[in-house]
Amino acid sequence: MLSGAMSRFQRPTDTAEGQRATTLELFYDLVFVFAITQVSHLLLRHLTWEGVGQSALVLLVVWWAWNYTTWVTNELDPESIVVRLMLIGVMLASLLMAVAIPEAFGDRALLFAGAYVAIQVGRHAFLAFAASGRGTNERVRAERILTWFVVAGVFWIAGALADGSTRTLLWLIALAIDYGAPLCTYWVPFVRRVTPEAWQVQTAHFAERFQLFIIIALGETIVLTGATTSDLELTTERAVAFAVAFLTTAAMWWLYFDYVARIAERRLELAPNRTTLARDGYTYLHVVLAAGVIVSAVGDELVIAHPGDVLPGAEVAAVVAGPAIYLLAHTLFRLRMAGSISVKRLAGAIGCVAVGFLGGVVSGLVLALLVLAILVAVIVAEQVSGQRRAGRGDLAPLERLEAEAGGA
Template sequence: MRPRGREERHRAATPLELFFDLCFVVAVAQAGSQLGSALGEGHVRHGIAGYLFVFFAIWWAWMNFTWFASAYDTDDVPYRIATFVIIVGALILAAGVPRAFADSDYSVTVTGYVVMRVALVAQWLRAAASNAGPQRRVALRYAVGVALVQLYWVLWLVYVPAGDKWWALLPGLVADMAVPVVAERDAETAWHPGHIAERYGCFTLIVLGESVSAATVAVQSAVDEHQAFHELLPIAVGGLLICFSAWWIYFARSVEEHLRSNRVAFTWGYGHFFVFGSAAAVGAGLEVAVEHAVGKVHLSAQAATLGVTVPTAVYLITVWALHSRHVKRGIALWVLPVSGVVVLFSPSVLVAGLVCAASVAVGLLVHRLQGDGDADGPAVAEPTEV
């Protein structure tokens, strides 16, 4: 298992990696569904806390495998089997999400997480055995670090009392996120900037698609039961505008050229927790908005709207912080953060969607006026052709 070249040409996502993403989205869907149910029942604090914890486990396991695969993808039989084991762990985690939300029972979710991470430890040990020098040291640090953190999570599950579990989360989360920083402190793995950018883009697409799917199912169910077309149409239109705009904004410019060091890449990669988490939460918020419109949940109109506008605002501002601010200048630099603030205070889902669409339109207008490609137009075509 030798490192891939960072300057390797035509480094693209493999079918196994795409299959991996699709299996992981099952866990994302479970987390989003449970968040929507908790918000609809008025358990806002419990729902958000549970969602963040479960989504961290999903995102962190996905991210660690993605960066490992970018550096050491051999695509042989042992590699594929280890990847399948990680997928099994993701499915176990997904199966435990309802119990985690309903009863604060994290036994199944933690079991799934440990399965995923132990399989990754095996991959790092294989990389260590196949290399020498700095790459061997890095691989061993990863293997030991990940293994020690999994021991912490097992002890957390078994020995920490239920009333203290939330307080004991922080050390485990910090330790998990510190492993890559410590492991690569004096040598870097051979991750590929273009491959990493593509992998993150693929997962963004899948999460946005899950939000559209969740909203569609909610609208269909409400229509079948209540025939409330006039009440649901503004939510459906607003939700689609948000998702369409989220796609346009994320893929406006390629970020590959920006990912040239571990310092930059770690900030960018870690920051995507908020991109992925907020994109998935938009779908949960749309479910709540639909149920409120037909009277299935007893929330205020403002609370139901906030379930959509808050994650949308987080998405816009985070994408701006990770992507747009590095390539924009002048007025274009402030389109997304201003839009995020306006969305946050929007009185309805439809207005929030219109604001998102307007931010794209303003970006295209600025692009035309500046004539330098700094707007929120797609990276694959000129905006005038879209």
């Protein structure tokens, strides 16, 4: 078995379950506000299938850099000076990566890939050789992860030095290695396998960090719509479009934070397979939620810029796809966390796609209003369902979960 010895920079275990995000972690997140804005602008400037693919790849890279740091800070003590210095170094490299995003597939490919590789390899080299003693869980895990990052890093750097389709192919291979690693628990040939139990997920802190990333994405939407509106003449149509964009963002906030975030956190806390559930529900599925918010922000900007116009097909797709992706991600998240399907949110996602077929005959503002109406309808339907359940004397989902936990 792996040694039970702790990292010299481990979070205090006596209060870990009650710990929350620190100011250093919030400071670190500021870089990713900028990075998400860069991804949105990249998609906005290249609203083609190729641009969508490039934007998706860049988002997955940004997410993977942030995600691993979150897993690390879930166990390490941010009050340690050494950990602080490590995080500030990762933050600087993340900022360089974000700066390179607009030309990630152009002249700044090496800066983009090099900064990303430096983040991943540097962070886990620190964990493997500085933070942990020989034979500890932390060192064994970090060595396995570091091995995978080094292998993927070869493809990232090779892709940055290549051009065109060769670069894309090499980067897709690198991305597959990065995203496939957790699924096989960082298996390395001829070395004893590390099991999911080797990770200890501190639920309160872990769930809060991923909730904060959704706030980052929603905040970027507010910034993008506000900046777009301030640069244009404020007509009546544009003012309405701005209000619709804000209310759409507010509806997205409501859909996640009204009860989903709390129930998911509690399910994670009670799960016997906490590490695997955290990996699937948060590491993999939350990036889909973020993608929905980002695409929605792009759609909002297009509608604000041209509220009275019938939008081209690609722009119509952006307006309806963002909320559709977001609702579909909610459906998948509930399926993984609770084993059930949210029929209302799935129907909402289908409704958003259906509205897109009207894009060729209605203005961008009308299209955005229809999408907002669908989001509001989902919220209202869930509220009515909750009131009816309360009227029957049935337990709310969180109350039922607590009752099941108490009777276990």
